Amino acid sequence: MQAVQDDEWGKRLGYLGRTAIYFGLTYSAAKIAAGARGGDSQNEKTHKAAGLVLSWPGGRELVIAAGVVAIGVGLWNLYRGVACKFDDKWRRHSTWGTRAGVVGHCARFVVFGLIGIFAIDAGVNYDPKKAVGLDGALQQLAQRAYGEWLLGLTAAGLVAYGLYCFVDARYRDVTR
DSSP states (O other): OHHHHHHHHHHHHHHHHHHHHHHHHHHHHHHHHHTOOOSSOHHHHHHHHHHHHHTSTTHHHHHHHHHHHHHHHHHHHHHHHHTTTTGGGBSSOOHHHHHHHHHHHHHHHHHHHHHHHHHHHHHHTTOGGGOOOHHHHHHHHHTSTTHHHHHHHHHHHHHHHHHHHHHHHHHBOTTO
């Protein structure tokens, strides 16, 4: 019995960890919206990684494949959000938790989709500087028409995903 309880708490801690990560991502989005610049960004790390992979035999195809996978992850999040394919594992229904999950999964679709599109562009054009990390995707969003609004909506969506993670950590039936 003790092993089951320990496993249950381990899973709950994992979900709470995800919540902290998404609040951190929201903080990054807010900093970008406010115009703050930082040191070594995810973009720079992504550029280096893409450059390394592009130098390999078949590297261009690998970068394009990574972009396709990122877009697939985004589409999977969109499907899970729109179809509410996440709250069926909860022991108790939470209306606001479900709403936060829908909005949050849709925001994840936007972020993963942007990262995937830029990775494909980097592979097709053999240019590692076109690949972006999360901060680059959010910066690209901010530079578009109505960018502040789009970035604000995406940040709010990531906050909603963090709230969803709290609800998921609280109500998920981890005994299955």
